[in-house]
Amino acid sequence: MNIKLPISLRLTLWYSALLLLGFVLFGFTAFLFVDKELYDEQFNTLNESAEEISEFVTLKNDSLDVPRLVEETDAMNLQENGIFFEIWADSSDFIYRSRNFPRFLKLSYKNLGQSPTKIADQSGQLYHLHSSSVTLVAANKTKSHVIHIRTGQSVLYVQHILNRIRMLLLFMSPVMLLLAGLSGWLLARRALKPVVDITNAAREISLYQLDKRLPEPEQNDELRQLVQTFNAMIGRIQTGVTKIQQFTADVSHELRTPLTVLRGEIEVTLRKTRGKHEYIAALKSSLKEIYWMEKIVSNLLLLSRADAGKLTLQKEQCDFIALVRECMALQSHQAETKNIAINLQSTQNHIDCEIDVNRMRQVISNLLDNAVKYTLPDGKITIETKKEQQHILLAIKDTGIGISEKDLPFVFDRFYRIDKSRSREQHSSGLGLAISKWIVAAHDGHIDIMSKEGQGTTVRVVLPLGNISPDENKNN
Ligand SMILES: Nc1ncnc2c1ncn2[C@@H]1O[C@H](COP(=O)(O)OP(=O)(O)OP(=O)(O)O)[C@@H](O)[C@H]1O
């Protein structure tokens, strides 16, 4: 089952679980440590007591001086500390047992060697025992005796302390869990606050408020990088939307003028009954406007399909020089009316290439149309083509009016025309270069423009030959 919990809750749970685990581990280790320390401490006390008792274990007439032992050990405050002891001589001769020796604790000589050891008495009460021995030599040095001293103490007190610690740890566990949960929740909330702020700020940004940006967190961390990336993305969207808005405004503007002209002409014509020739003239004039609108609309359609990636190239093999000649022929009439000479200079007679012929015809025609349109009568246009390695180089030079430095960077923009006032009479929609640029780029080629105001313009196109074997061009 895949349960989707909010991040803050997941963080809190993780934090609480880890903190609790840490607490349990710490508690367990601390408990073991205290347990060992307490028993070690008790053992040391038993050992020290045994050592002190051993000083009073003396012989009198070759047997243990019990009255002295009782007298001295009574003075040692052993009873107050709950320490009891017993003394065994040699193999198993039991000699003395302190008065506070536990009633139900039955010990034998057998377990004397084990030290330290814990033994329960008949009532189940547990005792900690320590055994040691001393060797006593008789005054006449004829005999020696090994005396065993066994000290002991109830573990009740130690167990009591350990129980208290256990209880404390058990009591602290839910408290710690509560604290861990609370602090985890607070921490998660704090850590996620910038995310909440960003979410709220992002909610306020709509398509009409793309100039707004998300507030950047002060700390230079991952969240700040996220916000910066997000802001950069909004910036790109803003640029895109502005372009679309600009484009829509331009389109409406471009179409409004011919529509107004068309409406005016039809209204004037319909105002009174006219002769056949007047109607024909009005229809011809209207048709011109319709052609004009048609040109704009088809160019726009082409660009928008290109933008949407729906325009694909239909590449085929062709002779580039022949294509250039064809385009020259198409422009010849226009050029002749202005007495403009168009020359083709090429180092090859044929250049075989693989391109979308219709689209490339559009590019060359656009460039030639510009050259003719923006060159004054009696000017000159030179077309240079050559093949260099796997590329075709095309340059169209004119001796026309040229483009100022200030306008040059924008001539590939949609609807950009330097002299807008003459655009209608020149049939300029300002889309020719934008379309050409897209077509050349779609062929993985490159187009650029150089110009000097009053001197002329050169447009250069570099095109890959496409899938043409080197042999196919070698005889040209
Ligand atoms: N050879 C040139 N000489 C001088 N100016 C040019 C030349 N080519 C382009 N331009 C300038 O660049 C602008 C944009 O050219 P573009 O071909 O995109 O549009 P257009 O020729 O105005 O209209 P369209 O090509 O859509 O009929 C032109 O309006 C013109 O001002």
Ligand SMILES: [Mg+2]
């Ligand atoms: Mg043009």
